Amino acid sequence: xxxxxxxxxxxxxxxxxxxxxxxxxxxxxxxxxxxxxxxxxxxxxxxxxxxxxxxxxxxxxxxxxxxxxxxxxxxxxxxxxxxxxxxxxxxxxxxxxxxxxxxxxxxxxxxxxxxxxxxxxxxxxxxxxxxxxxxxxxxxxxxxxxxxxxxxxxxxxxxxxxxxxxxxxxxxxxxxxxxxxxxxxxxxxxxxxxxxxxxxxxxxxxxxxxxxxxxxxxxxxxxxxxxxxxxxxxxxxxxxxxxxxxxxxxxxxxxxxxxxxxxxxxxxxxxxxxxxxxxxxxxxxxxxxxxxxxxxxxxxxxxxxxxxxxxxxxxxxxxxxxxxxxxxxxxxxxxxxxxxxxxxxxxxxxxxxxxxxxxxxxxxxxxxxxxxxxxxxxxxxxxxxxxxxxxxxxx
Amino acid sequence: xxxxxxxxxxxxxxxxxxxxxxxxxxxxxxxxxxxxxxxxxxxxxxxxxxxxxxxxxxxxxxxxxxxxxxxxxxxxxxxxxxxxxxxxxxxxxxxxxxxxxxxxxxxxxxxxxxxxxxxxxxxxxxxxxxxxxxxxxxxxxxxxxxxxxxxxxxxxxxxxxxxxxxxxxxxxxxxxxxxxxxxxxxxxxxxxxxxxxxxxxxxxxxxxxxxxxxxxxxxxxxxxxxxxxxxxxxxxxxxxxxxxxxxxxxxxxxxxxxxxxxxxxxxxxxxxxxxxxx
Numbered sequence: 001x002x003x004x005x006x007x008x009x010x011x012x013x014x015x016x017x018x019x020x021x022x023x024x025x026x027x028x029x030x031x032x033x034x035x036x037x038x039x040x041x042x043x044x045x046x047x048x049x050x051x052x053x054x055x056x057x058x059x060x061x062x063x064x065x066x067x068x069x070x071x072x073x074x075x076x077x078x079x080x081x082x083x084x085x086x087x088x089x090x091x092x093x094x095x096x097x098x099x100x101x102x103x104x105x106x107x108x109x110x111x112x113x114x115x116x117x118x119x120x121x122x123x124x125x126x127x128x129x130x131x132x133x134x135x136x137x138x139x140x141x142x143x144x145x146x147x148x149x150x151x152x153x154x155x156x157x158x159x160x161x162x163x164x165x166x167x168x169x170x171x172x173x174x175x176x177x178x179x180x181x182x183x184x185x186x187x188x189x190x191x192x193x194x195x196x197x198x199x200x201x202x203x204x205x206x207x208x209x210x211x212x213x214x215x216x217x218x219x220x221x222x223x224x225x226x227x228x229x230x231x232x233x234x235x236x237x238x239x240x241x242x243x244x245x246x247x248x249x250x251x252x253x254x255x256x257x258x259x260x261x262x263x264x265x266x267x268x269x270x271x272x273x274x275x276x277x278x279x280x281x282x283x284x285x286x287x288x289x290x291x292x293x294x295x296x297x298x299x300x301x302x303x304x305x306x307x308x309x310x311x312x313x314x315x316x317x318x319x320x321x322x323x324x325x326x327x328x329x330x331x332x333x334x335x336x337x338x339x340x341x342x343x344x345x346x347x348x349x350x351x352x353x354x355x356x357x358x359x360x361x362x363x364x365x366x367x368x369x370x371x372x373x374x375x376x377x378x379x380x381x382x383x384x385x386x387x388x389x390x391x392x393x394x395x
Numbered sequence: 396x397x398x399x400x401x402x403x404x405x406x407x408x409x410x411x412x413x414x415x416x417x418x419x420x421x422x423x424x425x426x427x428x429x430x431x432x433x434x435x436x437x438x439x440x441x442x443x444x445x446x447x448x449x450x451x452x453x454x455x456x457x458x459x460x461x462x463x464x465x466x467x468x469x470x471x472x473x474x475x476x477x478x479x480x481x482x483x484x485x486x487x488x489x490x491x492x493x494x495x496x497x498x499x500x501x502x503x504x505x506x507x508x509x510x511x512x513x514x515x516x517x518x519x520x521x522x523x524x525x526x527x528x529x530x531x532x533x534x535x536x537x538x539x540x541x542x543x544x545x546x547x548x549x550x551x552x553x554x555x556x557x558x559x560x561x562x563x564x565x566x567x568x569x570x571x572x573x574x575x576x577x578x579x580x581x582x583x584x585x586x587x588x589x590x591x592x593x594x595x596x597x598x599x600x601x602x603x604x605x606x607x608x609x610x611x612x613x614x615x616x617x618x619x620x621x622x623x624x625x626x627x628x629x630x631x632x633x634x635x636x637x638x639x640x641x642x643x644x645x646x647x648x649x650x651x652x653x654x655x656x657x658x659x660x661x662x663x664x665x666x667x668x669x670x671x672x673x
Contacts, residue, residue: 311431313397313456317407330431330456338531338563339431350429387413387460389435389452390428 004323009369011278012325013209014158014186014302014360019252020211026255027213030248038245039236048247055254059218062257063203064194071219071240072250073230076185076206077106079219080152082230082241083181083202084110087150088118089228090179094149095120100127100135101345102159106204107152107183108341123147132294133162133346140169150179155187155203159329159342159358160293161302163187167198174199179225185209185217189260190267190299201225207249211362212256216249263363272300274370275361279303281374286381292329292348292356301361304329306352309391310384315357318380324373329356351390399457400491406461411468414450421515423507430532430559432459432500436466436507440515444475451507458490458497465489466504479512481505482545483557498557502542528570531563536574543578551575595664601628603663608635612655623655626672633659636672647671 010018036045038052053067060067073079084097084107099111114122125143127135135153144151151173156163170180181202187193188203189210195203202225207216221227221240233242260267283289288308307315312330319326329340330353338344339353348356359373385391399407419437426433432455439448449467453460466486470478483501487493493501513520525537542548542557551571555561561571595603605625616623620640627634635655637647648671656669 309428309454311455311459314407314460317457321408350431354428354431387410387452388454389424389433390454 008323008325009365009372010325011359011361011365011369011373012327013362014161014358015327016208016214017211017362018364019208019213020256020259022259023212023252023255027248027252030251034247038247039234052245052247052250055250058254059205059257062193062261063188063205063220064196065220066223068238069195069220069223071221071237072245073217073219073241074215074243074246075217076104076183076204076209077217078230079202079204079206079217080104080106080181080183081110082219083204083221084150084152085117085230086202086226086228087179087181088114088120088122090226091149092120094147095122096145096147096149097122097124098127098140098143098148098151098153099124100129100153100164102129102133102157102342103152103154104158104183104185107154111152127153129162129345131347132297133157133160133292133342134294134297135164137165137168141172144173144176144178148176148178150181152181152183155182155184155193156191156299157293157342158186159327159340160304160346161186161299161360162293163191163297163299166200170198170200186299186302189257189264190301192264195220195222207253207256210253210256210260212253213249216246216253218253266363268300271361271363271365274365274367275301275303275359277367278359278361278370278373279305281370282377285374285378289381290352292343292346292352302358303360304356304358306348306356307381308351308355309388310355310381312355312357314384315355315380318384319357319376322372322376324376327358327360329358330354397457397494397497399461399494402465402489402491403458403461403493406464406490407457410460410464412448412450412464412471413452415452416448416450419511421511421513423510423512423514425506425510426455426503427533428454431455432503434459434463434503434507436463436511438470438511438515440475446470446473446475446478455500455503456497458493458500459503461490462486462493462500462504463507466508470508475512475515478508481508484546495553495556498546499559502557528574529558529560529563529567532559534558534560539571539574540578543575548575549579597628600663601625604628604633604659604667607659607662608655611658615654616650621650631664631666631668633667633669634672635669 034048036048038045038049056067056070060070097111099107111124127139129135153164153166153169155166166182173180179201182200183204185204185206188205201222203220205218208214227240229240231242236242236245282305286307290306292304292306312328316328329343343353343356416437416439420440421438423436435452437450438446441447449470451463451467453463469489483505486501486504510520525535528534528536528539539554539558539560546557548554548557551561551568554571561568608623608625612623622638624636624638626636651669651671659667
């Protein structure tokens with residue numbers, strides 16, 4: 001199947017990323033000849049096990065962790081569920097959770113359905129964000145209670161790229177002896193993270209957000225943190241996660257983490273400059289457009305811009321005609337009838353929330369691509385506005 | 396990604412009759428920015444009651460724009476009386492169909508047309524009256540009842556797909572269920588129970604099973620001189636004993652499985668297994 005990847009201008013990297021060619025190369029032997037089971041006694045399988053351990057070290061190195069703190073999972077969602085449910089089982093008498101209004105569904109929906117999963121009623125404090133998408137530290141402090149079993153707050157928001165001060169929040173949690181989990185799937189590989197310098201207990205990683213394949217994730221579990229497995233089974237991952245390892249993808253993730261360490265600086269200089277060029281260009285050339293999310297406390301690759309009086313799905317489909325890939329927080333793209341919960345939590349007015357577009361870049365984007373998008377967007381928005389009953393030309 | 400027909404894509408990419416007529420004979424303005432879609436339809440009607448021109452302005456997704464565009468194509472040249480009979484299904488059909496979650500776009504087209512015709516005729520639409528059921532999207536009971544009848548809706552989810560009611564905070568779901576029940580004959584409360592399967596206590600289950608047997612099964616069996624009694628309910632296993640003409644009847648097993656079990660599964664829990672007490 002030819003899906004035209006050579007033609008697309010891919011600016012939807014917070015949704016998923018291209019698998020780096022180096023990652024594919026690293027994986028190939030494990031999809032072909034080296035098919036042994038890492039748990040086997042024979043050398044044929046055992047050598048695969050050694051490769052898995054090497055990958056574990058590379059992943060640990062990227063985030064300043066000890067390899068023993070890395071638990072492989074199938075995806076970011078599994079990592080999130082594992083951490084939260086582990087804490088609730090560790091402290092069955094503590095029925096309170098603290099999270100935010102802007103979490104990814106992996107955490108949001110889990111918190112909504114805890115009663116079904118645990119058989120207990122839980123109280124969840126969902127912290128508000130301001131119009132920049134930032135949390136209020138005082139509300140956070142006040143939310144913590146004797147009854148709090150775990151705090152789960154994302155490191156960076158997938159829709160806006162806004163970064164939360166999770167390290168500071170984890171330190172405050174530690175003072176109160178409360179476990180702290182962070183969904184860091186958008187942050188790992190994009191901004192420097194050093195687990196030796198913070199007190200976060202659990203951290204979720206997703207492979208496909210950093211140029212590794214889909215279907216592999218990691219849960220970082222700080223040494224000494226009480227842990228109850230989510231998947232029970234064999235002794236894999238030292239009994240912390242049953243199920244035969246997704247070897248090839250784990251090897252791929254190891255290689256991807258190595259690459260991410262090497263491109264971290266580029267991500268925060270060249271990619272950031274591209275993002276800024278795109279953002280400033282769009283805001284300057286398109287009237288009634290605005291940035292969603294804090295201007296600086298943000299991932300280097302993400303920009304979320306609202307184009308007032310037009311609807312996101314319509315914008316995306318016009319962009320699609322030029323092979324430009326991005327996302328929208330509009331109601332229509334999600335199949336629900338309301339704009340994204342993140343836009344609503346930030347209080348983005350409806351006129352703008354329905355027309356929000358997220359561009360998320362990667363090291364594979366070029367200046368030429370950014371210029372192409374800057375060339376096409378004004379006409380797309382103008383055409384749709386000409387059709388909109390709310391758009392007045394004189395504005 | 397939505398599965399849009401070629402027709403939807405054509406009308407979206409290259410919409411017909413975009414704009415606003417000067418001195419229109421009628422204007423229909425429906426939807427709002429907060430709702431995520433809105434349509435302003437203007438029509439020109441000549442002395443013989445024929446719609447000679449129509450233009451639209453739409454804020455919304457691809458299917459909203461395509462529905463508006465195809466609507467103007469359909470009604471141009473139609474008499475106002477003919478146009479008044481147009482349904483949202485006609486609009487959807489002209490587009491070769493819409494994804495079910497997007498049917499409300501065709502409903503918006505029909506509503507705008509109706510509003511424009513009412514404006515032309517100088518009458519006030521009855522839809523403006525009625526009790527607002529869905530506050531998020533401002534949908535009244537009259538609109539919901541109409542959609543149920545016109546499009547043969549059978550679940551709360553379908554009502555949301557067609558009218559958007561219930562698609563916001565979801566607080567009106569119970570009320571929607573109620574309206575659905577009252578509107579559709581023969582649909583019992585049990586068929587439209589909430590999506591998240593409610594767990595019944597054994598007592599509730601027994602009561603429901605008895606109720607269905609009493610109300611629907613027994614009268615049918617009695618017509619053929621038979622009868623049925625509930626013996627036991629153990630988890631999903633329902634034991635009954637067949638009486639009268641049914642007992643010993645060759646086709647009693649078929650009756651049990653094809654009729655009794657089916658009825659109970661439909662109306663109580665869809666995992667029930669009905670066995671005869673022997």
